[in-house]
Amino acid sequence: MQTQKPTRKTSAHSEVADSVLVQQALAGDHEAFETLVHRYETALFQMIYRYVGEYHQAWDVLQQVLLQLYLSLVTLHLRAEIRPWLFTVARNRCIDHLRHRRPTYFSELEPRDNAQGETTDLADLPDTSPQPEELTERRELRQCVYRVIEAIPIQYRLVVWHRCVGNLDFPEIGQVLNIPTSTVKNRFYRARPLLRAALGAQLDMATAKG
Incomplete structure (x- = not known):
């Protein structure tokens, strides 16, 4: 299944600075917020997954981060870019998740030995991040949810x-x-x-x- 081609407005948004997108999102531009999400969600998911080690739990944590982004737009408009803030929030959410739900996951952040006695680093683990088709479907669903709630x-x-x-x-x-x-x-x-x-x-x- 092919992903949808971006609209002209979304294409224009793709070159816009974070701070401008935040201002546009605050003004009710849903596509501006979707551009922010699209810009960072894959990297965020990959980072979160390496912390929590489980796909569905990583997806839940990502949604919490994106919700916090949405609810923090009013204060974020003063920042030139939101990337450092986003990844700090994601890291804190991961730590909170591990502390309250899966404390044993901390051991999974260290290199470990496989069945052959070879050390396996997290970077060598299979990539289970969402496929582009999944991300597109999720963005479409989120857009619908945002429109309804807004x-x-x-x-x-x-x-x-x-x-x-x-x-x-x-x-x-x-x-x-x-x-x-x-x-x-x-x-x-x-x-x-x-x-x-x-x-x-x-x-x-x-x-x-x-």
Whole structure:
């Protein structure tokens, strides 16, 4: 399966500096944010995978990093480039993941002996990073999710992001947003019909284009 050709707008975005893309994303340009994701996600995934050692867990950590990127756009617009920040966030997420879920993974970061008694470094391990087709499909899915969530008011949007993408529970969301847990629950449940309506609109648009 061939990957989709980039649109003219995406092609133009590909040469734009990180700081400009952040500004455009803050202004509601979804393709600008997708360009940021596309620019760094493969390198981020490869780094994360070498920390956690398992494909699906690495994918989960990557999503946490990308969510943090999205939620941090307001502060990132002051940076000339976001690469150092992104990889610092990814490293910290990996360390947190290993500390709380798989502490034995730390031993996997060291060179080890194979069955023949030869030392195998992590650089020699098979590359299990996503194929281009997978990345394209994931980007398309993320674009749809972003459009649906962006269609609802901001007070609901942040709660939905933290709950559905960040996998935080209601008290944790309350701490992050500095609002009572009861308010978090109220906003989340009020957001559900809004999300259904926004998703229906997206499906109608997709059907019309098809």
